[in-house]
Amino acid sequence: MKALMFYIFLFYLIALASCQQDGKGNLVLINDAKSAKCLDGSPIGFYFFQGFGEGQDKFLIYLQGGGLCQGETNEELLEQCYQRSKTTLGSSKKWAKTAQNSGNLSNNQQSNPAFYNWNKIYVQYCDGYLYQGSASIPYKNTTLHFKGYDNMVEIFNYLIQNYSIQSSKMIVLSGGSAGGLGAFYWNQYLRKIINSNVIIIAAPDSGFFVDIPGNDNSQKYKQIDLLTNGNRSILQPEGCPYLQQNDLVYKCSQPQYIIDQMPVPVFIINSLYDSYTLKYILQINCITPTYGLQNCSNQDIQKVELLRNLTFTQLQEIQTKKPNWGIWAISCLYHVFSESITTYSGPKYEVPMNSDFTVSHVLNQFIQQQLSGQSQNNFYIDQVVYPNNQNCNGLSSFYNKYIYNQQI
Numbered sequence: 001m002k003a004l005m006f007y008i009f010l011f012y013l014i015a016l017a018s019c020q021q022d023g024k025g026n027l028v029l030i031n032d033a034k035s036a037k038c039l040d041g042s043p044i045g046f047y048f049f050q051g052f053g054e055g056q057d058k059f060l061i062y063l064q065g066g067g068l069c070q071g072e073t074n075e076e077l078l079e080q081c082y083q084r085s086k087t088t089l090g091s092s093k094k095w096a097k098t099a100q101n102s103g104n105l106s107n108n109q110q111s112n113p114a115f116y117n118w119n120k121i122y123v124q125y126c127d128g129y130l131y132q133g134s135a136s137i138p139y140k141n142t143t144l145h146f147k148g149y150d151n152m153v154e155i156f157n158y159l160i161q162n163y164s165i166q167s168s169k170m171i172v173l174s175g176g177s178a179g180g181l182g183a184f185y186w187n188q189y190l191r192k193i194i195n196s197n198v199i200i201i202a203a204p205d206s207g208f209f210v211d212i213p214g215n216d217n218s219q220k221y222k223q224i225d226l227l228t229n230g231n232r233s234i235l236q237p238e239g240c241p242y243l244q245q246n247d248l249v250y251k252c253s254q255p256q257y258i259i260d261q262m263p264v265p266v267f268i269i270n271s272l273y274d275s276y277t278l279k280y281i282l283q284i285n286c287i288t289p290t291y292g293l294q295n296c297s298n299q300d301i302q303k304v305e306l307l308r309n310l311t312f313t314q315l316q317e318i319q320t321k322k323p324n325w326g327i328w329a330i331s332c333l334y335h336v337f338s339e340s341i342t343t344y345s346g347p348k349y350e351v352p353m354n355s356d357f358t359v360s361h362v363l364n365q366f367i368q369q370q371l372s373g374q375s376q377n378n379f380y381i382d383q384v385v386y387p388n389n390q391n392c393n394g395l396s397s398f399y400n401k402y403i404y405n406q407q408i
């Protein structure tokens with residue numbers, strides 16, 4: 001049911017994105033891949049938006065999001081991925097030949113000063129498990145291909161051979177939600193294969209899923225072993241200190257424990273009240289667009305506060321440990337900001353409120369600093385608690401109306 005809800009939600013997002021028509025990208029399928037595949041065995045691919053002017057020697061690689069297959073047991077996980085393999089999140093068979101620009105990929109200089117003229121690679125997410133894994137598993141009458149690892153390796157190879165990204169000036173690895181996790185996981189690999197005179201940064205949007213005490217992660221290693229075919233050392237980034245401990249290996253997938261494995265400056269974009277986490281991980285169902293948290297029990301409110309406190313504390317720790325990174329974290333209930341112009345560069349989503357510091361503004365500032373070699377403070381962590389950043393309480397936004405209104 002949750003999975004279904006997510007697909008429907010995704011279709012809404014895509015419909016929303018395609019209203020803002022200001023450019024087109026062509027689908028590039030990798031038909032002769034060695035082991036890269038979507039869940040159903042079909043070819044992987046991405047949309048390519050050609051850069052122009054001064055953006056011609058710069059690349060934005062953006063990883064699409066879309067949840068993941070889940071399950072208490074491996075059997076449940078396989079069933080979810082079997083269902084997923086029949087959708088565009090698990091198969092390339094029905095991908096459109098072209099895609100429209102929007103949000104961070106927009107060609108509009110005013111709303112998107114950072115990337116408007118860059119080359120943009122919009123990687124389609126179809127491995128079912130967060131850009132990790134390398135296994136082919138027979139299930140029912142078919143074989144499910146969990147190839148997140150192989151897919152990324154081959155996409156990067158393709159981009160090197162056919163787009164010369166290794167001769168570019170700068171590469172930004174970004175992505176939203178599951179793609180945000182992908183940007184956390186894969187920047188180390190990208191840094192290793194690209195010559196050090198190319199500037200690389202990561203800009204994960206809403207991928208900073210915090211470790212929530214009380215969640216039982218002790219069986220997670222079974223999924224990891226299933227999807228990596230028993231070879232945990234393919235998990236990205238390399239060097240996770242918990243790799244060989246069954247009860248702790250889940251930490252290798254949580255950004256807060258692997259930041260020391262990331263060799264590039266990272267600009268983290270996140271809500272302090274991530275609405276995906278509130279709904280799907282903390283199972284909080286009392287939030288409505290009209291009443292906000294008013295109808296929530298004390299127990300629910302405590303969970304909401306706990307999420308904010310954990311996220312806030314972790315991000316503050318990063319600010320101390322990684323002074324050359326950047327953070328934009330806002331106190332509104334939302335998930336994935338760079339998908340639409342409103343949340344990426346609109347006046348309601350600023351930290352602090354009424355400051356002009358939108359995602360678009362601060363990310364551009366961060367990138368310009370990297371290009372010119374000077375570094376300033378780039379930390380924008382909302383100091384007020386919900387709902388005191390009143391412009392962005394988010395409850396009337398399209399996304400949240402959808403997330404909180406539907407009963408599926």
Ligand SMILES: *[C@@H]1O[C@H](CO)[C@@H](O)[C@H](O)[C@H]1NC(C)=O
Nearest residue numbers: 040082086139140141142143
């Ligand atoms: C497997 O079974 C499903 C449902 O019964 C069917 O739609 C599908 O075509 C079958 N696939 C193959 C490869 O036979």
Ligand SMILES: *[C@@H]1O[C@H](CO)[C@@H](O)[C@H](O)[C@H]1NC(C)=O
Nearest residue numbers: 030032154157158159161162
């Ligand atoms: C580069 O593109 C060609 C044509 O699509 C393809 O055959 C080749 O495999 C690509 N290179 C890599 C390394 O993927």
Ligand SMILES: *[C@@H]1O[C@H](CO)[C@@H](O)[C@H](O)[C@H]1NC(C)=O
Nearest residue numbers: 149229230231232233234235
């Ligand atoms: C596990 O994967 C790593 C990285 O691809 C590879 O070097 C190693 O040989 C693999 N180990 C096994 C046992 O397959």
Ligand SMILES: *[C@@H]1O[C@H](CO)[C@@H](O)[C@H](O)[C@H]1NC(C)=O
Nearest residue numbers: 288290291292293294295296
């Ligand atoms: C939610 O709270 C508002 C006022 O705070 C009240 O009018 C409304 O009936 C409540 N809704 C539910 C479903 O409890």
Ligand SMILES: *[C@@H]1O[C@H](CO)[C@@H](O)[C@H](O)[C@H]1NC(C)=O
Nearest residue numbers: 301302303305306307308309
């Ligand atoms: C979260 O932090 C606030 C302010 O620091 C504090 O008042 C509140 O009790 C904390 N809530 C939880 C659930 O830890």
Ligand SMILES: CC(=O)N[C@H]1CO[C@H](CO)[C@@H](O)[C@@H]1O
Nearest residue numbers: 100101102103104105338339
């Ligand atoms: C984070 C972000 O901006 N994502 C958007 C980038 O552009 C693509 C292509 O238009 C959108 O689909 C993403 O939502």
